[in-house]
Amino acid sequence: MNYKIALIKGDGIGPEVVGEAVKVMDAIGEKFGHKFEYVDILMGGCAIDAVGKSYPEGTAEKCKECDAVLLGAVGGPKWGHSTDPDKRPETALLSIRKDLGLYANLRPAALQPALADACPLKNDKNIDLMIVRELTGGVYFGKKNRYQTEDRGEEASDLMAYSEKEIERIGRRGFELARLRGRKLASVDKANVLETSRLWRQVMHRLAEEYPDVQYEDVLVDNAAMQLVRDPGQFDVVVTENMFGDILSDEASMITGSIGLLPSASIGDTAPGLYEPIHGSAPDIAGQDKANPIATILSVAMMFRYSFDLPAEAKAIETAVDAVLNEGWRTADIAKPGEEVVGTLKMGGLIRERL
Numbered sequence: 001m002n003y004k005i006a007l008i009k010g011d012g013i014g015p016e017v018v019g020e021a022v023k024v025m026d027a028i029g030e031k032f033g034h035k036f037e038y039v040d041i042l043m044g045g046c047a048i049d050a051v052g053k054s055y056p057e058g059t060a061e062k063c064k065e066c067d068a069v070l071l072g073a074v075g076g077p078k079w080g081h082s083t084d085p086d087k088r089p090e091t092a093l094l095s096i097r098k099d100l101g102l103y104a105n106l107r108p109a110a111l112q113p114a115l116a117d118a119c120p121l122k123n124d125k126n127i128d129l130m131i132v133r134e135l136t137g138g139v140y141f142g143k144k145n146r147y148q149t150e151d152r153g154e155e156a157s158d159l160m161a162y163s164e165k166e167i168e169r170i171g172r173r174g175f176e177l178a179r180l181r182g183r184k185l186a187s188v189d190k191a192n193v194l195e196t197s198r199l200w201r202q203v204m205h206r207l208a209e210e211y212p213d214v215q216y217e218d219v220l221v222d223n224a225a226m227q228l229v230r231d232p233g234q235f236d237v238v239v240t241e242n243m244f245g246d247i248l249s250d251e252a253s254m255i256t257g258s259i260g261l262l263p264s265a266s267i268g269d270t271a272p273g274l275y276e277p278i279h280g281s282a283p284d285i286a287g288q289d290k291a292n293p294i295a296t297i298l299s300v301a302m303m304f305r306y307s308f309d310l311p312a313e314a315k316a317i318e319t320a321v322d323a324v325l326n327e328g329w330r331t332a333d334i335a336k337p338g339e340e341v342v343g344t345l346k347m348g349g350l351i352r353e354r355l
């Protein structure tokens, strides 16, 4: 098959890690008889520098001509201060999610056996969960307001709104993914306080009746944050709204101790889906051949699985990554003190050799 892939290399270490991921894709293409064509798309801080806005005209349209999007990382301290939305990298991220209809954000957090020492928790080394975060609704996209009051100074508000439809489609994704994994689903909300959460819970309970084979539970978000560090092994799939998912997915990635390994997928009902490492642009090590390309390479595996329905190709990548880690190869971010480290290019090359 032929596939057209949009590459948003972005800022900082983005171009380096995407570079290695592209070489892995080409190696898979050779091995399995696929052809990949790439389209470079400018977005993020580099786009602010080049054309004055982080999300240039036509970005979504160009992505829509492709079968999937691979993103490195966008942003960095250089662009962190502007109040003009066009000049903020985050604007590009939120816009592309909305414009491509990427309402489901899949963020797996699994502890690699070879890296069990990296887990900062004392007891539980059995972490293998997937956070399914709603990505195009809630307080991120609700009406924002800022105004002067007569007696309270300036006031600001962000509206948090969810419709039954939005909840149902992400809820279904959660149940469907649970069916493909351990058949357990935790739905995280704040139904003791928020009306959006009460509606969320009502819809989830209705759905739960359609999936009697999935063990379902409601978890309040504060308790979920606690349980994630107390006993993460209890979770399989966790589904939640946009902002709770933003926060909990960072927590989940931290307990695996190796954020440089974690991929993510953002998908909607139609192509293209968007795939990116969970880590940021790491400007402090950009351009030095130090970044870990594994999270981006594993994002390609997710692309093969979720956008192209190529599970064997996905598995081949994951197996190659496991092999390299089991052999003891480490980039600086996952090395223990005194361990020998390899750079971005070498790590990418080792993974390709094992394909």
Ligand code: IPM
Residues within 6 Å of the ligand: 090, 093, 094, 246
């Ligand atoms: C993420 C990031 C973004 C988010 C920011 C950069 C807008 O934290 O992808 O989790 O909050 O969604």
Ligand code: MG
Residues within 6 Å of the ligand: 246, 247, 250
């Ligand atoms: Mg975040």
